[in-house]
Amino acid sequence: MSTYPHNITAEYHTLGCKLNFSETSAIGRALSERGVRRAADGETPDIVVVNTCSVTETADKKGRSLIRRLAARYPQAAIVVTGCYAQLKPGEVAALPGVELVLGSGEKLKAAEYVDRFLQSRQSVMSVTPARQIATFEPSCERGDRTRWFLKVQDGCDYFCTYCTIPYARGRSRSGIIADLTDRARKAAGEGAKEIVITGVNIGEFGSNNGQSFFDLIRELDTVPGIERYRISSIEPNLLTDDIIDWVAQSRAFMPHFHIPLQSGSDRVLKLMNRRYATSLFRERVEHIRRVMPHAFIGVDVIAGARGETEQEWAEACRFIESLPVSRLHVFPYSERPGTAALHLPDPVPQAEKHRRVEQLIAISDTKLRQFLDSQHGAERPVLWEHTVHDGMMQGFTDNYVRVQAPFDAGMVNRISTLVLTPDNIVAEQ
Numbered sequence: 001m002s003t004y005p006h007n008i009t010a011e012y013h014t015l016g017c018k019l020n021f022s023e024t025s026a027i028g029r030a031l032s033e034r035g036v037r038r039a040a041d042g043e044t045p046d047i048v049v050v051n052t053c054s055v056t057e058t059a060d061k062k063g064r065s066l067i068r069r070l071a072a073r074y075p076q077a078a079i080v081v082t083g084c085y086a087q088l089k090p091g092e093v094a095a096l097p098g099v100e101l102v103l104g105s106g107e108k109l110k111a112a113e114y115v116d117r118f119l120q121s122r123q124s125v126m127s128v129t130p131a132r133q134i135a136t137f138e139p140s141c142e143r144g145d146r147t148r149w150f151l152k153v154q155d156g157c158d159y160f161c162t163y164c165t166i167p168y169a170r171g172r173s174r175s176g177i178i179a180d181l182t183d184r185a186r187k188a189a190g191e192g193a194k195e196i197v198i199t200g201v202n203i204g205e206f207g208s209n210n211g212q213s214f215f216d217l218i219r220e221l222d223t224v225p226g227i228e229r230y231r232i233s234s235i236e237p238n239l240l241t242d243d244i245i246d247w248v249a250q251s252r253a254f255m256p257h258f259h260i261p262l263q264s265g266s267d268r269v270l271k272l273m274n275r276r277y278a279t280s281l282f283r284e285r286v287e288h289i290r291r292v293m294p295h296a297f298i299g300v301d302v303i304a305g306a307r308g309e310t311e312q313e314w315a316e317a318c319r320f321i322e323s324l325p326v327s328r329l330h331v332f333p334y335s336e337r338p339g340t341a342a343l344h345l346p347d348p349v350p351q352a353e354k355h356r357r358v359e360q361l362i363a364i365s366d367t368k369l370r371q372f373l374d375s376q377h378g379a380e381r382p383v384l385w386e387h388t389v390h391d392g393m394m395q396g397f398t399d400n401y402v403r404v405q406a407p408f409d410a411g412m413v414n415r416i417s418t419l420v421l422t423p424d425n426i427v428a429e430q
C-alpha cells in the first residue's frame with residue numbers, strides 16, 4: 001500500500017467488449033485499494049485510465065480520438081492506456097498527447113502497480129509483453145452496475161480466425177480454476193450480486209490448459225447460493241455442446257439466453273474465415289436450443305462483406321440466416337486488420353457493397369427481433385429490476401433477455417418479480 005502526497009483521483013474509460021468492462025472495474029478496484037479515489041463528476045482527475053479495443057479500424061480510431069479529447073480536457077492528468085490497441089500499436093499510443101503509461105494485455109491487470117510507480121517517479125513507461133509469451137491468467141469478478149456482475153473465467157484464443165486480431169492482442173487461451181471462480185461468485189453473492197455474466201474471449205475453451213472443462217465450471221457455479229442468474233456472454237457453436245444445452249434447460253440459475261457467433265451463413269466463407277464448423281452444425285445447435293427452450297433468446301454475430309464473399313454466397317448466407325429460428329443479429333462490417341491472414345485473400349468487397357450487406361442484415365435482424373418479442377406477449381416471466389430510472393420508469397430483463405419496464409419502485413431494485421409481458425411493458429429499444 002502506498003501513501004500518496006495528496007488525494008489522488010482517477011477517471012476510467014472503456015471501449016469494446018464486456019471483458020474489457022470487467023477488467024477496467026478490476027483496475028479501478030486495485031487502484032482504490034491503494035487509496036486512489038474515483039473522481040467525482042466535474043472533478044479534474046490526476047489519472048485517466050483508458051482501456052482500448054482494436055477489433056476494427058474504427059475501434060482504433062475511437063481510441064485515438066478519446067485519448068486526444070481527454071488530453072485536451074485534462075492537460076495535467078497522466079493518461080494510462082491499456083487494452084488491445086495498446087498491445088498491438090504501443091508506439092502509436094505512446095505518441096498521443098498526455099499518455100504516460102502504455103500497458104499491454106499482460107500488464108493490464110497490474111496497472112495499479114505501474115500507476116503506483118509512476119506517481120513516485122513521474123517516469124513514462126511503455127510495457128508490452130509479446131502476446132505469445134503471455135501465460136498468466138488474472139481472474140476477476142466485478143460489479144458492472146447494481147444488478148449485474150462480470151466473472152472473467154478465460155482469456156486469449158487459439159483459434160486464429162483469419163479476420164481476427166484477438167489472438168495477437170490477448171495471447172493464447174488460458175483460464176482460471178473452478179474452485180477459485182466459484183469462490184469469487186460466492187463473494188459477489190455476499191456483496192449482493194444476483195446476476196453474473198460469465199465472460200472471456202473464447203469461454204467454451206475454458207480449462208483446455210488445466211484439464212477442467214466449461215461444462216464442469218457451469219455445473220459448479222450453479223450451486224452458489226444467492227446467485228439467481230447466470231448468463232453465458234458468448235460461446236462458439238462448436239463448443240456449445242448438446243450436453244451443455246440440455247443441462248442449461250434444466251439448471252437452477254442459467255438463463256435461457258445464448259449468444260453464438262455465426263459470422264457467415266455460407267460454408268465456403270466460413271472456411272475462408274477458418275471457422276471450426278459448418279452451417280449445418282450451427283443450425284443443429286440453434287434448433288436444439290429451440291426444442292428444449294422454445295422461449296430462449298438467441299443472439300447471433302454475423303460479419304457482412306468478408307474478403308472473398310461473392311454475391312452468390314452472400315445471397316445464400318442471407319437465406320440461411322433468415323431460416324434460422326434466432327432472436328436477433330449483431331451485425332459487423334468486415335474490417336481489414338493489419339497482421340491478419342484475411343488480408344492475403346483475394347476479392348475484397350467494395351465499401352459501398354459492404355454497407356449494403358450490413359443494411360440488409362440489419363433489416364433481417366429487425367424482423368427477427370419483432371417476431372421474437374411478439375411471440376412473448378402474454379408470457380409470464382421473471383424480471384430482475386435495475387436501478388436506473390427513465391421518465392419515472394424502471395427497467396429490467398426477463399430471464400430470456402427481454403428488456404421490460406414498470407413504474408419505478410425503489411424497493412424492487414435488484415429483486416426478481418414475475419411480469420406478464422405486453423406490448424406496453426416491453427421496451428421498444430431493446
Ligand code: SF4
Nearest residue numbers: 157159160161164166
Ligand atoms: S474464436 Fe476466432 S473470432 Fe473469436 S476471438 Fe478467437 S480468433 Fe477471434
